[in-house]
Amino acid sequence: MPKATRSAKHGSLPFGSLKDDAxxxxxxxxxxxxxxIKEKRAKSLKALxxxxxxxxxxxxxxxxxxxxxxxxxxxxxxxxRDGAPDETMVYLCEFARTHGQAILEQYEAETLPDDxxxxxxxxxNLSQRRVEAPRVLTKFLLIYxxxxxxxxxxxxxxxxxxxRTSAEYETDELPDDPEDKxxxxxxxxxxxxxxxxxxxxxxxxxxxxxxGGPRVYALHRGYKEKVVPEYxxxxxxxxxxxYLVFGLLDSPPRLEIKVANQKFIDTIRxxxxxxxxxxxRRRGLTMFEDYDAAELEKKFLGQYSEEHGIAVxxxxxxxxxxxxxxxxxxxxxLGGCTIRDALNWYVEKGAIALRSLSDIEWIRVYFKGHEGQxxxxxxxxxxxxxxxxxxxxxxxxxxxxxxAFLKTFGIPLDQRINPKPLSMGAVEIYQSLLEWGNADxxxxxxxxxxxxxxxxxxxxxxxxxxxxxxxxxCKLKAKAVEDDKVEDCPKCRQPIRILELRRIKHNDEExxxxxxxxxxxxxxWEFVNKPRHFEGNEFFPLRNPARPEETVCVFFGRRISTSKxxxxxxxxxxILVVHTSGAYEHAHLDLVGIAHLGFAYALAATKDRATRDTxxxxxxxxxxxxxxxxxxxxxxxxxxxxxxxxxKPAECTGGMYESVVFGLLRSxxxxxxxxxxxxxxxxxxxLLYSKTNKLADLQKWNWSYDSKYSERHGGYEFGAPExxxxxxxxxxxxxxxxxxxxxxxxxxxxxxxxxxxxxKMKDAAQFLRCTHRLGTDLPGFKLVFMMEPFLITLYDRxxxxxxxxxxxxxxxxxxxxxxxxxQNPDGYVHLDAKQADELADWVLRKPAVETPVDIDAxxxxxxxxxxxx
Numbered sequence: 092m093p094k095a096t097r098s099a100k101h102g103s104l105p106f107g108s109l110k111d112d113a114x115x116x117x118x119x120x121x122x123x124x125x126x127x128i129k130e131k132r133a134k135s136l137k138a139l140x141x142x143x144x145x146x147x148x149x150x151x152x153x154x155x156x157x158x159x160x161x162x163x164x165x166x167x168x169x170x171x172r173d174g175a176p177d178e179t180m181v182y183l184c185e186f187a188r189t190h191g192q193a194i195l196e197q198y199e200a201e202t203l204p205d206d207x208x209x210x211x212x213x214x215x216n217l218s219q220r221r222v223e224a225p226r227v228l229t230k231f232l233l234i235y236x237x238x239x240x241x242x243x244x245x246x247x248x249x250x251x252x253x254x255r256t257s258a259e260y261e262t263d264e265l266p267d268d269p270e271d272k273x274x275x276x277x278x279x280x281x282x283x284x285x286x287x288x289x290x291x292x293x294x295x296x297x298x299x300x301x302x303g304g305p306r307v308y309a310l311h312r313g314y315k316e317k318v319v320p321e322y323x324x325x326x327x328x329x330x331x332x333x334y335l336v337f338g339l340l341d342s343p344p345r346l347e348i349k350v351a352n353q354k355f356i357d358t359i360r361x362x363x364x365x366x367x368x369x370x371x372r373r374r375g376l377t378m379f380e381d382y383d384a385a386e387l388e389k390k391f392l393g394q395y396s397e398e399h400g401i402a403v404x405x406x407x408x409x410x411x412x413x414x415x416x417x418x419x420x421x422x423x424x425l426g427g428c429t430i431r432d433a434l435n436w437y438v439e440k441g442a443i444a445l446r447s448l449s450d451i452e453w454i455r456v457y458f459k460g461h462e463g464q465x466x467x468x469x470x471x472x473x474x475x476x477x478x479x480x481x482x483x484x485x486x487x488x489x490x491x492x493x494x495a496f497l498k499t500f501g502i503p504l505d506q507r508i509n510p511k512p513l514s515m516g517a518v519e520i521y522q523s524l525l526e527w528g529n530a531d532x533x534x535x536x537x538x539x540x541x542x543x544x545x546x547x548x549x550x551x552x553x554x555x556x557x558x559x560x561x562x563x564x565c566k567l568k569a570k571a572v573e574d575d576k577v578e579d580c581p582k583c584r585q586p587i588r589i590l591e592l593r594r595i596k597h598n599d600e601e602x603x604x605x606x607x608x609x610x611x612x613x614x615x616w617e618f619v620n621k622p623r624h625f626e627g628n629e630f631f632p633l634r635n636p637a638r639p640e641e642t643v644c645v646f647f648g649r650r651i652s653t654s655k656x657x658x659x660x661x662x663x664x665x666i667l668v669v670h671t672s673g674a675y676e677h678a679h680l681d682l683v684g685i686a687h688l689g690f691a692y693a694l695a696a697t698k699d700r701a702t703r704d705t706x707x708x709x710x711x712x713x714x715x716x717x718x719x720x721x722x723x724x725x726x727x728x729x730x731x732x733x734x735x736x737x738x739k740p741a742e743c744t745g746g747m748y749e750s751v752v753f754g755l756l757r758s759x760x761x762x763x764x765x766x767x768x769x770x771x772x773x774x775x776x777x778l779l780y781s782k783t784n785k786l787a788d789l790q791k792w793n794w795s796y797d798s799k800y801s802e803r804h805g806g807y808e809f810g811a812p813e814x815x816x817x818x819x820x821x822x823x824x825x826x827x828x829x830x831x832x833x834x835x836x837x838x839x840x841x842x843x844x845x846x847x848x849x850x851k852m853k854d855a856a857q858f859l860r861c862t863h864r865l866g867t868d869l870p871g872f873k874l875v876f877m878m879e880p881f882l883i884t885l886y887d888r889x890x891x892x893x894x895x896x897x898x899x900x901x902x903x904x905x906x907x908x909x910x911x912x913x914q915n916p917d918g919y920v921h922l923d924a925k926q927a928d929e930l931a932d933w934v935l936r937k938p939a940v941e942t943p944v945d946i947d948a949x950x951x952x953x954x955x956x957x958x959x960x
Contacts, residue, residue, distance in 0.1 A: 108179045
């Protein structure tokens with residue numbers, strides 16, 4: 092037989108050709124393939140060879156291609172390849188490589204069962220050394236032979252299967268010819284999407300009804316160009332693109348959207364409502380409550396039946412019973428079956444328990460040849476929804492899995508589930524209520540706990556009138572419209588109305604008292620409902636009655652930003668943040684050593700004994716860890732303070748400067764404290780040292796301080812008002828009994844500043860030294876001006892020689908006190924970088940007070956003794 096050859100006329104070849112732009116529309120790019128065409132041709136030939144000689148022989152028969160014997164895979168592959176014009180077979184093989192699942196489904200949809208059996212029989216009859224079955228590429232080329240346009244149908248099916256469903260909306264009834272209505276309105280959808288920040292490059296692609304499935308609509312979406320390094324030719328610009336996919340289904344009537352961007356989802360839904368004249372509502376809104384919490388816990392923790400075909404091959408827990416409640420992921424090993432035994436082991440060890448549905452983040456299941464991940468999502472109302480990531484799942488398999496999931500675990504997929512029956516299920520509902528705004532929209536499953544909040548006085552309901560949209564489906568519903576000239580809602584175009592709402596208001600004072608009582612009962616510590624302040628933030632002390640100096644500062648807030656955490660970290664206080672709304676959290680320490688506690692968790696602890704026990708244990712563990720980390724907080728705050736002084740931010744304020752100064756002082760002098768407030772200086776420090784190096788022979792040098800930050804060219808304006816305030820501080824402190832007992836007195840007041848002129852210092856000293864002020868009452872009192880370079884230099888020197896300074900720590904306080912006594916002729920003490928260096932040098936020259944054993948010498952001596960030398 093003569094070998095088939097390429098013809099100059101494409102129409103004479105059995106495998107017809109599509110135009111380049113058609114291939115590009117299904118993500119096959121001839122120009123890009125052309126750059127490496129030799130490599131692509133070789134790969135396509137290999138792909139044809141791999142399907143086997145019987146498959147190739149059958150393709151030759153169907154395409155009426157002749158070949159020379161023997162009918163080897165290599166010979167037949169070349170014949171089939173040459174049966175397509177130009178590089179069409181290369182494009183077909185590339186397409187088949189990425190669309191395998193969709194090809195199989197389309198083949199079954201377009202080929203009658205008897206015809207499929209006939210193909211299988213013919214391929215088997217043509218088999219020689221081993222029996223072959225029709226391969227994916229074979230099936231694709233067979234349906235392509237009948238109609239090259241099948242490429243587009245397969246591509247639509249692939250888009251539908253490949254993307255994950257992000258949202259589903261249902262309606263009661265679709266109008267006549269809904270597909271025609273959506274087709275006619277497609278241009279308006281493109282226009283609306285182009286108005287979105289990420290939708291500027293959206294274009295209509297087309298639509299296709301899957302046999303027995305939805306009408307699939309696709310839009311082409313271009314992304315912002317990016318420059319990609321490319322060796323060895325510098326760089327190239329990549330024009331990335333993707334698709335927006337959604338589908339209209341008949342039974343039940345619904346719109347299924349496979350787009351991750353929520354703004355796109357909302358726009359598509361609203362467009363569908365306008366085009367069809369219907370109102371779409373979220374699917375699965377009915378609440379599922381008919382389940383046994385104890386049985387559900389057992390099933391999710393491994394004691395489920397596999398009779399319905401589901402096997403759990405992976406699971407991730409958001410929270411566990413391990414210390415600090417970290418997340419845990421368990422997945423089947425390669426070749427393994429399920430993780431049931433692993434889950435049972437975790438349960439026996441007390442590592443996992445299902446106290447709340449949201450304890451689970453996802454479950455990976457195996458079902459009838461498909462693997463899928465079921466995500467656990469907490470809705471705004473506190474209900475929980477189990478949602479299958481259905482990318483790659485045929486519709487029928489999804490329906491079968493949903494039925495099997497309900498039978499296996501007793502709860503449905505993609506439906507709201509009331510979490511309250513579980514021991515900590517109240518947490519999600521309390522959390523939703525702490526975020527809720529409208530009392531008229533409380534759901535039935537929330538009602539009991541909402542009334543509990545009201546009875547405790549934690550929230551109240553207040554009537555409020557406002558101009559707003561009242562359309563139920565509009566996302567601007569009940570959002571105040573301040574502009575009186577606006578008459579229609581900018582979103583749904585319905586008239587703006589006067590709404591009478593019942594707003595839920597937090598009672599912050601009662602929340603604080605309630606949390607304080609809970610913390611007191613859980614920890615045994617005393618909550619003081621009297622605030623202290625740091626950089627404008629209000630904190631409430633939680634004190635250890637056995638050791639009053641041991642105090643944790645409690646901060647209450649709905650949202651804690653990163654900038655707030657940075658402020659808290661600078662304070663060096665042990666801080667517990669009580670989140671009065673926001674994400675549910677166990678009591679735990681974050682990476683910077685700040686403790687966190689969810690208010691919803693505290694509320695849930697009052698409803699269930701097991702939850703209360705866990706809550707108490709969490710609080711005690713967290714409190715112990717918080718109080719242990721004081722030195723770590725000091726060192727970290729000092730490092731941050733040093734960095735901030737080196738690179739002062741533009742928004743640096745006096746309050747921030749106070750915190751930074753304290754950060755360095757506290758790391759150098761352990762008995763430093765920060766005060767601040769209307770009637771106190773910024774802080775106080777007590778230098779303790781012994782000139783005889785005897786612990787029973789301690790001396791003290793006590794000083795108060797104020798920090799003065801200025802960006803003025805001439806430095807801080809330290810005038811008469813500041814002088815009088817300083818005098819008031821000093822007099823008041825000197826009269827305190829704690830500074831009038833034996834061995835105690837106020838020795839000095841220190842002004843710490845980044846910029847202050849010598850004239851201002853002299854004026855302040857003269858003011859204090861007047862006879863009627865401090866001249867007679869405190870003759871030995873010193874006014875010290877500590878400049879920023881002194882602090883920075885001393886901190887750097889101490890940190891640099893930290894090991895040696897630690898052996899001589901008492902000398903640091905002793906020499907600092909000496910420097911603070913060195914008054915100049917103008918009546919004040921001036922400390923700058925020079926004095927800091929002198930101080931550090933003096934300390935390092937002193938003999939070590941703490942002299943550890945010479946470890947190297949000890950080790951060498953031990954080796955000699957043991958070796959018998």
